Amino acid sequence: MVGRPSNTSTTHTDVVILGAGPAGLTAAYELSAAGVSCIVLERDAVVGGLAKTVDYKGYLFDLGGHRFYTKVELIERLWHEVLGGDFLERPRLSRIFYRGRFFHYPLDVLNVVKNLGPLEIVACGLSFLKAHLFPTTPEDNLAAWVSNRFGHRLFKIFFESYTEKVWGMPCTEISADWAAQRIRGLSFSSLVKNAFRGADSKGGGKQDAIKTLIREFHYPRRGPGMMWAKMQEVLERRGSQVMVNSPVEKIIWKHDRISSVQAGGRVYTAKHFISSLAIRDFFKMMEPAPPAAVRQTAEDFRYRDFITVGLIVRGTNLFPDNWIYVHEPAVQVGRIQNYSNWSREMSPTPETTSSLGMEYFCFENDALWNMPDAELLAMARRELALLKLVKPEDVLDGKVVRVPKAYPVYVDNYTESLSEVRDFLANVPNLQLVGRNGMHRYNNQDHSMLTALMAARNIMRERRGLAPQFDLWQMHGEGEYLEEGLMLDDQELLKLESPDLAQAAGA
Numbered sequence: 001m002v003g004r005p006s007n008t009s010t011t012h013t014d015v016v017i018l019g020a021g022p023a024g025l026t027a028a029y030e031l032s033a034a035g036v037s038c039i040v041l042e043r044d045a046v047v048g049g050l051a052k053t054v055d056y057k058g059y060l061f062d063l064g065g066h067r068f069y070t071k072v073e074l075i076e077r078l079w080h081e082v083l084g085g086d087f088l089e090r091p092r093l094s095r096i097f098y099r100g101r102f103f104h105y106p107l108d109v110l111n112v113v114k115n116l117g118p119l120e121i122v123a124c125g126l127s128f129l130k131a132h133l134f135p136t137t138p139e140d141n142l143a144a145w146v147s148n149r150f151g152h153r154l155f156k157i158f159f160e161s162y163t164e165k166v167w168g169m170p171c172t173e174i175s176a177d178w179a180a181q182r183i184r185g186l187s188f189s190s191l192v193k194n195a196f197r198g199a200d201s202k203g204g205g206k207q208d209a210i211k212t213l214i215r216e217f218h219y220p221r222r223g224p225g226m227m228w229a230k231m232q233e234v235l236e237r238r239g240s241q242v243m244v245n246s247p248v249e250k251i252i253w254k255h256d257r258i259s260s261v262q263a264g265g266r267v268y269t270a271k272h273f274i275s276s277l278a279i280r281d282f283f284k285m286m287e288p289a290p291p292a293a294v295r296q297t298a299e300d301f302r303y304r305d306f307i308t309v310g311l312i313v314r315g316t317n318l319f320p321d322n323w324i325y326v327h328e329p330a331v332q333v334g335r336i337q338n339y340s341n342w343s344r345e346m347s348p349t350p351e352t353t354s355s356l357g358m359e360y361f362c363f364e365n366d367a368l369w370n371m372p373d374a375e376l377l378a379m380a381r382r383e384l385a386l387l388k389l390v391k392p393e394d395v396l397d398g399k400v401v402r403v404p405k406a407y408p409v410y411v412d413n414y415t416e417s418l419s420e421v422r423d424f425l426a427n428v429p430n431l432q433l434v435g436r437n438g439m440h441r442y443n444n445q446d447h448s449m450l451t452a453l454m455a456a457r458n459i460m461r462e463r464r465g466l467a468p469q470f471d472l473w474q475m476h477g478e479g480e481y482l483e484e485g486l487m488l489d490d491q492e493l494l495k496l497e498s499p500d501l502a503q504a505a506g507a
Contacts (some may be wrong), residue, residue, distance in 0.1 A: 010260075014272065015039075017039070017041070020042035021319065023438065023448040024276045025228055026448075027274050028235050038113060041248055044159075044396040046225065047227070047242060048225045048227075049276070050064070051224045053226065054349050058119065059355045061355060062222045062357065063306070065335070069218065070444075075446045077259075079218065082234065085225065086220055090219045092215050095324050124154050128151035131149070141172045141176055142159075142174040143171035152298075160325070161329055166304065173411070173412075195345050195354070220343075223342075246263040247264065249285065258428060273430060278303065291392070294420065303409060304363065304409055305361075305404050305405065305407075307359070307402050309401075311377075311397075314395075315352075319388065319389055333358040336359070376400050379400065398506040434451040456463045
């Protein structure tokens with residue numbers, strides 16, 4: 001029998017939530033609005049998880065560039081409700097750097113023709129025709145999925161190098177599900193149409209816009225962390241608690257239910273639990289240990305890690321982009337964020353200096369991850385100069401931030417692993433998994449938040465003696481990718497929009 005440590009105090013609440021990222025905080029926000037008390041446990045010193053904002057000497061750095069864009073009105077209203085006038089509307093400009101040239105993305109016909117040349121354009125067209133007539137089968141990996149839709153030459157130019165930087169493996173080893181999720185709705189014809197007439201996220205309506213091609217988005221005035229810090233303030237005013245510097249140490253379960261969680265030397269008990277922790281970590285912390293087969297399945301989940309080298313740079317208007325995708329194999333950087341173009345307040349002196357972010361994708365404890373900060377800063381400075389974006393002497397200072405488990409990896413057997421985890425969790429009815437790592441889905445904030453809202457509504461219903469209404473696993477972030485649509489029909493969305501549920505939930 002698992003005992004409770006004798007030297008720890010115990011706190012009881014209605015719902016314990018593991019992780020104070022977008023999913024965890026959204027669940028607490030929804031529950032607390034209905035009078036349900038929550039305690040949110042966060043290992044970091046600040047909230048936001050993968051969407052937090054780092055402050056270094058007054059310069060603000062976003063961990064990956066978190067644009068706020070959704071087709072779900074419920075999520076959009078929530079964002080505006082929390083931030084109000086601090087929620088900015090921003091124009092989007094991004095380019096691809098390839099073979100020493102910049103390609104506008106979304107693509108511009110004249111720019112593509114100028115950079116590739118007419119012979120290469122013809123070759124790409126023939127490659128597309130060949131793929132259309134003789135597609136690769138089976139279409140079970142990313143290389144085949146993309147090549148079948150764009151042709152092998154366009155795959156090599158605009159997909160292969162950057163994707164392999166991000167994931168650290170050949171595209172032939174990445175599941176086709178990744179492409180189906182992240183670039184669903186994007187096709188050769190949509191690229192051509194967009195290149196000639198431009199994508200309009202307003203004129204055609206959000207429901208018609210292809211997420212990959214949107215030209216406008218929202219962004220908090222002082223970075224995404226502002227959204228989650230504000231949400232934390234609201235929660236605490238309502239009487240819920242957000243416990244930072246409280247890493248989860250043990251998850252105690254018995255009789256097929258979670259009974260308590262130990263975090264930061266304290267024990268927290270509740271009737272309901274919501275977790276956004278990485279599945280692999282969650283199962284490691286369970287006491288007693290779950291069945292061996294489930295433990296092994298959890299160990300099979302893989303993650304890609306991430307390093308942001310935030311730089312303080314002399315000068316303004318360094319380049320016009322919000323971000324640049326770097327397809328150039330001569331440098332290790334995968335993406336460059338120009339935070340000052342997201343919001344001027346990302347720099348404390350926007351008239352004279354800028355905030356940049358050099359993004360490197362790696363595996364925890366590989367050579368890049370273990371590289372000393374000074375060497376990472378020197379490499380970032382050197383690569384900026386090689387790309388002819390910033391002179392080395394204009395880089396004044398910088399900070400290295402390592403982000404573990406930034407991206408769930410879609411390997412061939414991940415769907416089977418998820419199925420086994422779901423089968424086990426079906427017998428633990430007071431636990432729901434939400435968010436990117438909680439559900440091992442490479443999704444965006446709006447998907448994470450919607451899973452959290454659904455989890456909260458399920459708890460509200462149970463408190464009224466009703467059966468849970470939503471199966472979180474049936475809302476496919478990878479199949480539809482919320483900006484493209486939902487695996488929720490109109491009736492289910494109406495259930496989420498229903499005002500009486502939240503009002504009655506605390507009864």
